[in-house]
Amino acid sequence: MSRITLMVNGESVTAEVAPRTHLADFLREARLLTGTHLGCEHGVCGACTLLIDRAPARSCIAFAVACDGADVCTIEGLADDPVIVRLRAAFTAEHALQCGYCTPGMLVTARDIVQRLPDADEGRIRVELAGNLCRCTGYAGIVRAIQRVLADGAPAAQPASAPLPVLPALPTLPPTSAIETPRGPEIVQTLRLALPLADVWRAIRDPYLVAECIPGARVIEVVDDRLRGEVRASLGPIETLFSGEGRISFDDAAQRAEIVGDGRDGRTGTRLSARGVVRLKALDAATTGATVTIDYTLRGPLAQFARGAVVQEFAAAIASDFAARLEARLTGKSLPEQRHLPAGALVLRAVWRRLRALLGFG
Numbered sequence: 003m004s005r006i007t008l009m010v011n012g013e014s015v016t017a018e019v020a021p022r023t024h025l026a027d028f029l030r031e032a033r034l035l036t037g038t039h040l041g042c043e044h045g046v047c048g049a050c051t052l053l054i055d056r057a058p059a060r061s062c063i064a065f066a067v068a069c070d071g072a073d074v075c076t077i078e079g080l081a082d083d084p085v086i087v088r089l090r091a092a093f094t095a096e097h098a099l100q101c102g103y104c105t106p107g108m109l110v111t112a113r114d115i116v117q118r119l120p121d122a123d124e125g126r127i128r129v130e131l132a133g134n135l136c137r138c139t140g141y142a143g144i145v146r147a148i149q150r151v152l153a154d155g156a157p158a159a160q161p162a163s164a165p166l167p168v169l170p171a172l173p174t175l176p177p178t179s180a181i182e183t184p185r186g187p188e189i190v191q192t193l194r195l196a197l198p199l200a201d202v203w204r205a206i207r208d209p210y211l212v213a214e215c216i217p218g219a220r221v222i223e224v225v226d227d228r229l230r231g232e233v234r235a236s237l238g239p240i241e242t243l244f245s246g247e248g249r250i251s252f253d254d255a256a257q258r259a260e261i262v263g264d265g266r267d268g269r270t271g272t273r274l275s276a277r278g279v280v281r282l283k284a285l286d287a288a289t290t291g292a293t294v295t296i297d298y299t300l301r302g303p304l305a306q307f308a309r310g311a312v313v314q315e316f317a318a319a320i321a322s323d324f325a326a327r328l329e330a331r332l333t334g335k336s337l338p339e340q341r342h343l344p345a346g347a348l349v350l351r352a353v354w355r356r357l358r359a360l361l362g363f364g
């Protein structure tokens with residue numbers, strides 16, 4: 003991991019990034035700036051176009067580490083830009099979008115054309131747009147929208163586009179043949195259980211009981227310190243069944259439990275390696291605090307869903323469900339049966355909570 007500091011939409015951001023993380027993934031996953039779209043991820047379609055040091059650039063072929071010190075501006079950062087405001091109105095008037103997938107990158111390029119080529123005619127506009135592919139519109143509306151803004155007169159004074167930045171040499175990348183989540187920062191969740199410490203510790207020592215409190219989880223067998231189990235999860239239309247093995251250990255004196263294991267979903271071929279640690283602490287005679295620390299690596303098709311900030315929210319949603327179910331189980335209340343971990347619904351809930359927090363309603 004490398005530490006970088008860059009400006010993102012006028013805000014200084016410092017982060018740890020893997021050498022192979024490209025700027026678009028960094029912005030979408032770590033900053034949730036999902037206005038930057040990804041199409042080809044080969045620098046061809048232009049969907050990921052944004053501004054690096056005020057010049058249009060492909061964020062799918064710019065490594066985040068190479069943008070250390072750069073000034074990055076995404077479509078979100080251009081919301082009030084006077085040229086973009088005019089282009090948005092013109093795109094609407096000229097029906098210059100259908101699905102909208104190409105639109106953020108198209109607007110960034112259109113803004114550059116309007117600022118740099120005030121005399122551009124239709125032919126020149128089409129040449130300048132050659133690096134932005136649109137699958138829906140046939141381009142006629144997009145070209146007309148840009149012509150409409152140019153015809154409306156000179157754009158409000160804007161700083162000229164800077165020359166393309168000279169990026170530092172790229173780090174050597176590890177070979178990879180599959181999508182893999184970087185072994186990122188640990189997920190840490192703290193829980194508060196309205197139960198005495200001794201009761202919670204007894205429950206944590208019972209893997210069968212713990213599995214009962216995690217929807218979709220099942221322990222198949224425990225032999226000495228080895229455990230075999232599975233977790234069923236639904237992610238929209240995708241149903242997964244992760245089966246795996248782990249090694250568990252308990253420290254009675256410190257009230258600390260640890261599990262290290264590997265699992266595989268036979269349907270998608272996704273592999274998961276994880277280590278989880280639970281530490282308990284009495285908050286008072288009737289309340290226990292639990293700290294759960296997880297670090298994991300996902301490899302394979304489902305790794306694309308493991309987006310940094312969302313995973314944290316997802317883990318928080320599972321942890322609070324687990325706490326509620328454990329409390330219910332230990333106080334004799336019945337638990338509604340849940341045969342699947344509703345991963346899709348939890349991710350949506352996590353994204354919604356994250357959005358509310360970002361918008362200040364949190």
Ligand code: FES
Pocket residue numbers: 039040041042043044045046047048049050051060061062063
């Ligand atoms: S996603 Fe970057 S150019 Fe296609």
Ligand code: FES
Pocket residue numbers: 098099100101102103104105135136137138139
């Ligand atoms: S509007 Fe759908 S790809 Fe351009």
